Amino acid sequence: MDTPIEVLRRIFGYDSFRPGQQEIIEHLVAGGDALVLMPTGGGKSLCYQIPALVRPGTGVVVSPLIALMQDQVDALTALGVRAGFLNSTQDFGERQAVEAAFLAGELDLLYLAPERLRVEATLRLLAKGEISLFAIDEAHCVSQWGHDFRPDYLTLSGLHERWPGVPRIALTATATPATHAEISSRLGLDQARHFVAGFDRPNIHYRVTAKSEPKRQLLEFLRSEHPGDAGIVYCLSRSSVEKIAAFLADNGIPAVPYHAGLDAATRAAHQARFLREDGLVVVATIAFGMGIDKPDVRFVAHLDLPKSVEGYYQETGRAGRDRLPATAWMAYGLQDVVQHRRLALEGDEAHRRRQVLHLDAMLALCETVGCRRVMLLDYFGQKDSAPCGNCDTCQSPPESWDGTVPAQKLLSTVWRLDRERRQRFGVGHIVDILLGKKTAKVLQHGHDSLTVFGVGGELGNADWHGVARQLLAQGLLAVEPDHGTLVLTDTSGDVLGGRREVRLRRDAPRPARTRASGTSNGAGARPVVELPEEAVPLFERLRAWRAATAKEQGVPAYVIFHDATLREIATLSPSSLAELGKVNGVGENKLAKYGEQVLETIAS
Numbered sequence: 283m284d285t286p287i288e289v290l291r292r293i294f295g296y297d298s299f300r301p302g303q304q305e306i307i308e309h310l311v312a313g314g315d316a317l318v319l320m321p322t323g324g325g326k327s328l329c330y331q332i333p334a335l336v337r338p339g340t341g342v343v344v345s346p347l348i349a350l351m352q353d354q355v356d357a358l359t360a361l362g363v364r365a366g367f368l369n370s371t372q373d374f375g376e377r378q379a380v381e382a383a384f385l386a387g388e389l390d391l392l393y394l395a396p397e398r399l400r401v402e403a404t405l406r407l408l409a410k411g412e413i414s415l416f417a418i419d420e421a422h423c424v425s426q427w428g429h430d431f432r433p434d435y436l437t438l439s440g441l442h443e444r445w446p447g448v449p450r451i452a453l454t455a456t457a458t459p460a461t462h463a464e465i466s467s468r469l470g471l472d473q474a475r476h477f478v479a480g481f482d483r484p485n486i487h488y489r490v491t492a493k494s495e496p497k498r499q500l501l502e503f504l505r506s507e508h509p510g511d512a513g514i515v516y517c518l519s520r521s522s523v524e525k526i527a528a529f530l531a532d533n534g535i536p537a538v539p540y541h542a543g544l545d546a547a548t549r550a551a552h553q554a555r556f557l558r559e560d561g562l563v564v565v566a567t568i569a570f571g572m573g574i575d576k577p578d579v580r581f582v583a584h585l586d587l588p589k590s591v592e593g594y595y596q597e598t599g600r601a602g603r604d605r606l607p608a609t610a611w612m613a614y615g616l617q618d619v620v621q622h623r624r625l626a627l628e629g630d631e632a633h634r635r636r637q638v639l640h641l642d643a644m645l646a647l648c649e650t651v652g653c654r655r656v657m658l659l660d661y662f663g664q665k666d667s668a669p670c671g672n673c674d675t676c677q678s679p680p681e682s683w684d685g686t687v688p689a690q691k692l693l694s695t696v697w698r699l700d701r702e703r704r705q706r707f708g709v710g711h712i713v714d715i716l717l718g719k720k721t722a723k724v725l726q727h728g729h730d731s732l733t734v735f736g737v738g739g740e741l742g743n744a745d746w747h748g749v750a751r752q753l754l755a756q757g758l759l760a761v762e763p764d765h766g767t768l769v770l771t772d773t774s775g776d777v778l779g780g781r782r783e784v785r786l787r788r789d790a791p792r793p794a795r796t797r798a799s800g801t802s803n804g805a806g807a808r809p810v811v812e813l814p815e816e817a818v819p820l821f822e823r824l825r826a827w828r829a830a831t832a833k834e835q836g837v838p839a840y841v842i843f844h845d846a847t848l849r850e851i852a853t854l855s856p857s858s859l860a861e862l863g864k865v866n867g868v869g870e871n872k873l874a875k876y877g878e879q880v881l882e883t884i885a886s
């Protein structure tokens with residue numbers, strides 16, 4: 283029987299384990315249970331795939347991501363691993379073939395949707411075969427605090443009673459300390475060993491820009507920093523998804539929409555294109571992306587504020603799984619705060635309280651003058667990290683300033699309009715009053731006679747919007763639910779009464795940044811495979827070969843080889859199968875299958 287490290291080298295073609303992997307794998311091989319918290323791209327899959335190959339029997343993987351099972355199985359098959367799946371997309375014949383293979387002991391890994399395990403027939407089938415382990419992927423789906431709750435996950439606690447001797451491993455990339463505890467108790471893993479890896483994604487550059495003209499800003503970001511790259515643009519509503527996708531396409535950027543309002547076939551087709559083609563942009567609601575393990579997503583852009591830091595971290599975490607530089611970019615402005623403050627007022631009391639906590643954490647992240655990564659890691663329970671050098675606030679630290687007087691001016695304007703609160707006076711109107719603009723609306727309501735009229739000449743229009751946004755973010759100003767009018771809060775009085783100082787962040791102009799492709803950026807970043815100038819033509823030839831091969835076989839390009847592997851091949855330009863076999867990501871099976879073709883491509 284092979285040892286874990288032999289399996290890693292021979293089957294997967296990697297020479298060493300990543301941090302945490304070896305311990306987890308050995309613990310499982312020895313029959314222990316594990317709960318694994320590891321960031322996206324940390325290499326969770328190997329933590330159950332290798333034990334499943336080392337232990338006798340089939341590893342049963344529970345995953346909610348039905349749409350991706352085919353790709354996962356294809357990727358394993360390309361490595362020479364015997365894998366199959368059972369889910370509702372198959373017809374009877376297909377299912378029967380997989381079941382027969384399982385019963386004959388011919389599967390190393392079997393992927394199942396969680397709802398399958400509620401079906402008695404599935405449980406009976408599993409009882410007739412030999413199981414090496416249960417892996418519960420996306421384990422945060424069992425948590426009700428989170429945003430991906432799936433009731434079927436609650437039934438997974440029963441696995442242990444039915445198969446007490448079979449080790450279980452639960453894995454997730456998003457867990458605050460509270461979610462971690464919830465996963466542990468709901469899945470009955472309190473006795474299991476818990477492995478908590480660092481949550482940092484050092485290759486992701488985080489940036490939050492002040493939103494002014496979102497479409498133009500997005501286009502400029504894509505053109506200047508990610509031309510030809512694959513990425514995801516998240517929007518809140520279906521209609522903005524459609525509009526932005528059309529806008530990008532009109533501007534020569536290949537883009538497709540994805541949201542729950544599209545029919546299933548269109549969604550599946552767009553997802554498949556994203557996985558298979560190079561350089562496609564998907565514009566999507568949060569309906570898109572869970573479990574998408576496309577390694578070369580180079581950017582994730584948010585045009586609207588995510589509802590929680592968990593959501594933000596999970597969505598941005600889809601960028602740069604291959605550990606090459608990637609960008610998490612967000613445009614964020616006053617309207618986001620107004621809209622989310624209003625949304626957070628919906629639902630029952632408990633729901634509202636949760637929404638507000640989530641939103642406050644998200645707003646604090648947007649408004650911080652400190653390192654964004656430090657704040658993110660702190661949120662996920664990793665305290666006291668050092669500033670990263672690879673986020674916007676590290677690279678051009680925003681100034682903070684004493685905004686007490688402007689805050690008082692703005693709040694007292696709101697207070698003076700309070701008597702007329704049935705009217706819809708938005709931020710624009712309040713700023714007009716402060717700036718002394720005699721607009722039709724100002725004159726109509728006689729607001730030019732207010733004592734605050736024209737007292738705000740020290741700041742410009744955009745600055746005043748920034749003040750309002752930050753007061754809302756800090757809870758010193760609120761949105762009234764019915765009309766969306768700004769109103770004072772319990773704490774506004776402290777500011778008006780001079781008992782509380784208000785620190786504000788000066789919105790930095792966009793930092794000039796050149797494309798960080800292939801360079802190690804920032805203190806904490808891991809070195810990446812650099813691509814020397816002279817290797818670029820060969821890299822492009824290899825990419826073209828890969829695209830053609832992937833198309834021929836109907837699999838995503840990365841199933842053939844990852845970008846990082848192609849970069850290394852292009853740089854080393856190996857001239858024999860033995861040399862090629864040493865490249866990271868070239869295992870036994872792929873060497874046999876593609877070795878000759880790769881050498882030919884190099885020689886041509």
Ligand code: ADP
Nearest residue numbers: 296298299300321322323324325326327328575
């Ligand atoms: P996760 O599920 O944690 O997001 P994956 O299991 O998809 O991450 O792994 C991310 C990438 O890292 C994959 O492309 C995988 O092949 C690669 N990888 C995992 N472990 C290793 C290793 N020990 N050496 C090199 N690459 C690895």
Ligand code: ZN
Nearest residue numbers: 653670673676
């Ligand atoms: Zn930083």
